[in-house]
Amino acid sequence: MSCEVLVLYFAKSAELADVRSERICVAQQTTSQQLWQEIVSRHPRLAALRDHVILAVCQEYVSIGDQLLLLQPGDEVAIIPPISGG
Amino acid sequence: MNAVRMNEGTGEGKDMIKVTPEKLSAEEVSQMVISPCCGAVSLFIGTTRNSFEGKNVVRLEYEAYVLMAESEIKKICTEIRQKWPSVKHTAVYHRLGLVPVTEASVILAVSSPHRDESLEAVKYCINALKARVPIWKKEIYGEEEYCWKENKECFWAKQDKDPSLKNCQESSTAFSEMRLE
Numbered sequence: 001m002s003c004e005v006l007v008l009y010f011a012k013s014a015e016l017a018d019v020r021s022e023r024i025c026v027a028q029q030t031t032s033q034q035l036w037q038e039i040v041s042r043h044p045r046l047a048a049l050r051d052h053v054i055l056a057v058c059q060e061y062v063s064i065g066d067q068l069l070l071l072q073p074g075d076e077v078a079i080i081p082p083i084s085g086g
Numbered sequence: 087m088n089a090v091r092m093n094e095g096t097g098e099g100k101d102m103i104k105v106t107p108e109k110l111s112a113e114e115v116s117q118m119v120i121s122p123c124c125g126a127v128s129l130f131i132g133t134t135r136n137s138f139e140g141k142n143v144v145r146l147e148y149e150a151y152v153l154m155a156e157s158e159i160k161k162i163c164t165e166i167r168q169k170w171p172s173v174k175h176t177a178v179y180h181r182l183g184l185v186p187v188t189e190a191s192v193i194l195a196v197s198s199p200h201r202d203e204s205l206e207a208v209k210y211c212i213n214a215l216k217a218r219v220p221i222w223k224k225e226i227y228g229e230e231e232y233c234w235k236e237n238k239e240c241f242w243a244k245q246d247k248d249p250s251l252k253n254c255q256e257s258s259t260a261f262s263e264m265r266l267e
Contacts, residue, residue: 010151011222012234012253052236052244056220059154063242078151078220082243084235085148085155085180085221086132086192086212 001028003073007039013053013079017043028071032057035077036064046079054080101163102177105155105221110179110190119175119197128204130212132192134185141227148182148191151220155180162214166196169210170203178211180221191223213239 002025009017026038032055040046046053055062056078057069071077102118116129134146163176177195185191194211198204217239226232233254236243 008151010220011149011224052242054242056151056154059151059157061218078154080151080220080242081222081234082236082240083216083218083220084223084237084240085150085219086216086237 002026003028003071003075005071005073005075005077008076008078010078010080012081013046013049016045016048017079019043026071030069030071032062032064032067032069035069035071039077039079049079049081052082056080099167099173100175101160102175102179103156103159103163104179105150105152105159105182106179107181107183110181110193112190112193115177115179115193116195118177119195121174121197124174124197124199124204126199126201126204127195127197128201128208130192130194130208131190132212133190134187136187138225138233141225143187143225143227145187145226146185146191147224147226148180148185149222149224150180150182152182155219155221158219159215162211162219165214166207166211170198170207172200172203173198173207176207176211178215180215180219182221217241 004023004025006021006023008021009019014020024042026035036055053064055064058075062069112129112131116127119127136143159178163178166173166176174197179193181191192215194208196204196207196211216237223235224232225235236253
């Protein structure tokens with residue numbers, strides 16, 4: 001089963017992907033690593049962020065790894081490069 | 087001596103959180119946390135600097151994942167109340183967009199009956215904000231030279247001190263700035 005999610009790109013990741021947000025179809029059950037790979041396959045320049053990027057799914061941080069996600073249609077997935085607020 | 091009962095003294099504490107393109111005012115933010123039951127207001131103001139490692143910073147731009155930034159700040163405020171139950175009000179304001187050098191990018195205020203709690207809470211708050219609130223700062227050095235900064239508190243940042251300009255662009259392709267609705 002696949003579903004459409006909204007992917008948001010910020011800061012360096014928005015520059016590399018050259019897009020701020022887009023809807024993509026992904027497997028509903030996926031690991032965060034597979035989800036990241038799917039996004040990188042659409043925007044290969046994002047590979048430059050490897051090992052120093054984290055995801056947020058429905059506004060909660062998710063490390064890129066084996067963690068299993070159960071996505072729902074319309075869920076928000078954000079690409080979060082290292083932060084620098086303050 | 088008459089004992090005066092202050093309703094505000096027993097009222098609920100408030101967390102006032104704002105991520106905004108508007109200019110921040112220390113006076114306004116500190117006023118928000120004032121309470122008759124509190125003898126202390128602690129304030130932290132983060133301001134923008136004009137140089138980084140000898141480079142002249144022309145301007146700074148902040149962007150945020152606004153809804154998540156606000157929810158992460160709210161979590162920090164909740165933690166503050168667990169750690170320092172006497173804390174009365176908190177206010178966390180972060181500016182977005184272009185911030186001219188010397189102006190405030192972030193202002194935090196915490197009130198408590200006595201000073202120790204508000205002082206400690208304000209320090210905890212700025213450290214936690216730098217570690218996990220999704221906000222990004224771009225330092226712009228010149229025409230086409232800029233750098234996305236990385237807080238040392240950010241656990242997924244590349245921690246090596248590589249002097250190469252990994253996040254810096256010496257001659258960038260034009261990138262259109264769009265605001266996420």
